[in-house]
Structure formats: structure tokens, C-alpha cells
Amino acid sequence: MNRSSSGWSLFDAKPGKRVLPGFALSMGISLLFISLVLLLPVTGLIAQTADMSWSQYWAVITDERVVASYKVTLWAAFFASLFNGVVGLLLAWVLVRYEFPGKRIIDALIDLPFALPTAVAGITLAALFAENGWYGQMLALLGIKVAFTPLGIIVAMAFTSLPFVVRTVQPVLEDLAPEDEEAAVTMGASDLTVFRRVVFPALWPALMTGVALSFTRSLGEFGAVIFIAGNMPYVSEITSLMIFIRLQEFDYAAASAIASVVLMASLVLLFSINIWQARYLRRLHGR
Amino acid sequence: MFQSPGKLIKRLVVTLAVTGSVGMANAQAADQEILNSSYDIARELFASYNELFTQHWLDETGKTVEIKQSHGGSSKQAQAIIQGLRADLVTYNQVTDVDILHQRGNLIPADWRKRLPNASSPYYSTMAFLVRKGNPKNIQNWDDLVRDDVSSVLPNPKTSGNGRYTYLAALGYAQKTFGDDQAAIDEFLRDFLGNVAVFDTGGRGATTTFIERGIGDVLLTFESEVNNIAAQYPPGEYQVVVPKVSFLAEFPVTWIDRNVERNGTADVAREYLEYLYSEEAQRLIAGFNYRVHDQAVQAEFADRFPELELLPIEEIAGDWETAMTVHFGSGGKLDQLQRR
Numbered sequence: 001m002n003r004s005s006s007g008w009s010l011f012d013a014k015p016g017k018r019v020l021p022g023f024a025l026s027m028g029i030s031l032l033f034i035s036l037v038l039l040l041p042v043t044g045l046i047a048q049t050a051d052m053s054w055s056q057y058w059a060v061i062t063d064e065r066v067v068a069s070y071k072v073t074l075w076a077a078f079f080a081s082l083f084n085g086v087v088g089l090l091l092a093w094v095l096v097r098y099e100f101p102g103k104r105i106i107d108a109l110i111d112l113p114f115a116l117p118t119a120v121a122g123i124t125l126a127a128l129f130a131e132n133g134w135y136g137q138m139l140a141l142l143g144i145k146v147a148f149t150p151l152g153i154i155v156a157m158a159f160t161s162l163p164f165v166v167r168t169v170q171p172v173l174e175d176l177a178p179e180d181e182e183a184a185v186t187m188g189a190s191d192l193t194v195f196r197r198v199v200f201p202a203l204w205p206a207l208m209t210g211v212a213l214s215f216t217r218s219l220g221e222f223g224a225v226i227f228i229a230g231n232m233p234y235v236s237e238i239t240s241l242m243i244f245i246r247l248q249e250f251d252y253a254a255a256s257a258i259a260s261v262v263l264m265a266s267l268v269l270l271f272s273i274n275i276w277q278a279r280y281l282r283r284l285h286g287r
Numbered sequence: 288m289f290q291s292p293g294k295l296i297k298r299l300v301v302t303l304a305v306t307g308s309v310g311m312a313n314a315q316a317a318d319q320e321i322l323n324s325s326y327d328i329a330r331e332l333f334a335s336y337n338e339l340f341t342q343h344w345l346d347e348t349g350k351t352v353e354i355k356q357s358h359g360g361s362s363k364q365a366q367a368i369i370q371g372l373r374a375d376l377v378t379y380n381q382v383t384d385v386d387i388l389h390q391r392g393n394l395i396p397a398d399w400r401k402r403l404p405n406a407s408s409p410y411y412s413t414m415a416f417l418v419r420k421g422n423p424k425n426i427q428n429w430d431d432l433v434r435d436d437v438s439s440v441l442p443n444p445k446t447s448g449n450g451r452y453t454y455l456a457a458l459g460y461a462q463k464t465f466g467d468d469q470a471a472i473d474e475f476l477r478d479f480l481g482n483v484a485v486f487d488t489g490g491r492g493a494t495t496t497f498i499e500r501g502i503g504d505v506l507l508t509f510e511s512e513v514n515n516i517a518a519q520y521p522p523g524e525y526q527v528v529v530p531k532v533s534f535l536a537e538f539p540v541t542w543i544d545r546n547v548e549r550n551g552t553a554d555v556a557r558e559y560l561e562y563l564y565s566e567e568a569q570r571l572i573a574g575f576n577y578r579v580h581d582q583a584v585q586a587e588f589a590d591r592f593p594e595l596e597l598l599p600i601e602e603i604a605g606d607w608e609t610a611m612t613v614h615f616g617s618g619g620k621l622d623q624l625q626r627r
Contacts (some may be wrong), residue, residue: 064626233486
């Protein structure tokens, strides 16, 4: 079971045996890279808000319309990642556990949302789900409107972040030793029990990581959502659009202020998932 | 269908070599090179104008010039220049995006609008309506757009100059209709904005929503754009409606002093913009459905541009700076009107 701990953990860096020499150099390069590519832009973001006072900052991030956009974005990202959690798990399961013709093609297609420029995804989804589009026509018969409603936001977010769940769950599932399941079966466990008590606990941390990644990605998604959302104030405006609007007004400070809220939310989520995961694993492995 | 890899690679190499050498030849041939930073929907216009101008410049000076184009939302374009893109000149569709080049970067003088005729706007346009076949909702003027049975499509005034112009046009109409009755003006604008079905971030996005997605009864955008769209479809498929009153949308141009100095392109950049006012250029621009100042060309194209009352920004909101803070800034009039 221990080997399953590789492949899905976000910040997990086990100080294992040094197989290769040159630790100092590679560590140095890593730290430099992290500083230049990750930390510096974040510092820049915070520096840009520095010419605001706290009250100004507070006023910008609690503006009524911006708050409405947080709600829209959070709810949409929540439902999108929930959907991805279920469908992504299913896809990963099918891809790992079954053999069927065309499996490799489907496996490759999973990454399509990553390969596709998000604006293209947005335009394509809007075309499909508009009332004169292929899906939209059928959904209209059921009285469901997707394009240019908050539902469209969920669809766009789910599409662009689906690979996160599949790609985090897949390797763990592949590493899962069939002996555990066989052992459970020989002890008389039903299929459902095997899944619930043996398979799922091992998958759970990876699934949660995938869902969390999917969620944070959805929080920041702009290109795909903007074409399908309809962008009605207070109804279907996402937070990224609020940032975009501030940039259009050349108000970099306000844009950075709103961006810092999104960043903070993402970081808090990712860190708490990681902490939760570490605890969960300790319990699971009885360490 | 399938070629042997060797053959394919050979063809690829030949193609690359040919295109490469053509590119090189061009680069070597041109004595000078200038970069025109322009707005999103001006690609076709400046592609044609550049041909006209290169010939003109060759005739006048015996020198060749290569004009590079950069297109995008003009606020974004202006940001790129402030952040260091060394464009020689700008041809935008919003005065504010040129103003920012003075305010933020001090790249141009404050009085840039006085450097060329017609407040540095060689051509202009206005906001018009595009309606579906036969105009089923009988949309003729701004007051039709607040009717309960009409839904409209326009780009977001928060993110698009195009949308700001439309908002100001509706405001101008309301001011003319209701005079000093501020409550009635607000009510009108609230209804107008309430009828919007989709707020796209840019003009072309709104066009797609209206045409391809079939959303809304009326698309509001530049008269030039409206005519271009209508011309792409069989006659009658879409109809152009020009209201009786609308906004004077200017297309400001200027050279960027700081950059032309560094690039050594002051003469050619200036001539590039001045030549926009020549009769030949104005005829070409009118061909793209923009209104022009040249009287001879105006007469030629008279049937294409119905007469209407054009309200300049000064009459509606004082000046651009006021308009931006009072109407479009955070917590401004637009935000208040859209509040639920």
C-alpha cells in the first residue's frame, strides 16, 4: 500500500535515500525556480495592492457586485468539481479496470480540455448549448436553459477541469494491489463492501485532491466561462470577470485586490486538503 | 493520401525555405518598419489602407515601408504600450485609451487631439441596430428597446468601448426625450439595461451571440459593424436600423512621440496618419462603412449613411474623463443602474 502514496500528493516530499548525487545543486535550482516563477509574481500581486489603504482594500473586495460574483463562482465551482468527482472517478475506474477497444484513444481524449485553448472550449460549449445548438435544442424541450445562465458556468468549469480528477485518481487505482480485494472477497465481503471498505478508502485522498484541484482551477477559469456565462450582473458574473473589468479600467490595484482573494481561497483550500490528507493517511496506514 | 516520410519532409523543407526566403526578402526590401497598434475589428480596414499607404510613401519619398499591425481590445493594446511595446502609432476606437498613454506613461503630450484635424479622428461612426429578417419586433428607435417584448444584445459597457458608446447613445436619447427629469432618464436606462440578454466582453463576441446563437431581437454595435454583418448575408436576412439620434463615436489616432523618437520613424508615422485624411484614403475607409469627413467622398456614399443627429460626448456627459468616473467607474451610474 505504501507505494500508492506516490503520484497524487501535492506537497508531499519524502526525504528518501539520495539515489542521485548533486542534491545541493538541484535543490538550489528548484528554490530559485520557485522564487522566480511562483513567489515573485505573487509578491508583485501583493505589492500592487500596497498603494491601497486597508479600508480601500476592504471596500474593493466587499463591493456588492464583487461579493455576488464570489457566490456565483464558488457555487458553480462547487457543483462543477462535485460533478467531476463522480464522473472523473467513473472514467478513471473504467480506464484502469477494463480492457476494451479504443481504450488508449479515450485515455488520450481525457486530456483534451487541457490541450484546448480555454476560449475555444468556451465558444464550442456555447455553440453546443445555445438554444439553436445540438444539446441546447434537446434541453430546451425539457425547459432547461444552459448557455447564458449560471448552469453554463458550471458546464464550462466542469469541462476545463475534468482531467484533474481522472489524472489524480488513475495512478492510485493502478497501484492498488488486487490482492487486497481478493483477500476481502475470500473473507466473504460483498462487492459493495469491497468497494466501500477496501477500494474507496485508498482512493479517497487522491479523489479529494483531484476534486480540490478541479475546484481551484474553476475558481480562476476565465476564457471558457466568459463565452457561455451571459455575464449578467449579480446573476452570472464570475470573479475573474470582475478582475478583468478592473484591468480594463486601468485600476491595477483593485484588480490585484480581488485577485488576492481568489489566490487566498485557493491556497487555503489546497493547504487544508493536504493537511487533511496527511492525517487521513496516517490513520489509514496506522502510522 | 499517405506520402512517404522522406517525401513529406522534403516538401516541408521546400515550403519552409520558400516562405522563409519571401519573409527575408520583405524584411530586407523595406527601408523602414512601423508598428500600428489598433483595435480589434480594424484588421481588414488597415490591411487595405497599408497597401495604399506603402504605395503613397514610395511615390513621395522613393522609400519602402513595412507596416506591422497589432490588433486587440484597445484598452489591452494601450496597456501593452504602457508596459513597453514600442508601437509607433495607435489607431483606436476610444479616446480614453489614447489619453491613458499620456496619463500613465507620458508617452504623448496632453494636447494630442489638437495635432491632427477633426480632433485627431480621421473617420467616425455611430451606434446602430441590427434586427432579424423583416424586423418582426418593429424596432425603429431607442424607445423600442425598453419594451417588455424586446431583448437586446450588446457588449458589456464595463469591458468594451463599443458597449460604453451604446450606453452613452441610449443616455443621450433619454436626455433629449426627458430633459431634466433625472428619474425618468434613470428609469429608461434601467429598463434598457434590463432587456439585455447577454453581456459579452467584446463587440465581436456580441455579434456571435446574436448571429450564431440566435439570442435577442436586436444587436447594438457600431454602424460600420452592423453594415458589414448585414452585407455578409443574403439581402433581407438581417436589417440595419439607424436610429434618429445616436452617439458620435470617434476613432482617435496619434503617433507615440517617445517611441517614434527611439525608432527613428517620426516622419513616416506622422504621414501615415495624415494620409488617412486624403481623399483616396477616405474613400477606402468609407468603403468599410465608416463615416468620413471628406465632402466629395461623403456625397458619393450619401445613400449608405442615413442622416441622423449625432451627439458628441461633450453634450451627453461633459468629457471622457467625467464620463468614465461618473458613469463607468466602480460604483458609478452604470453600477447603480444594474444594482438589483
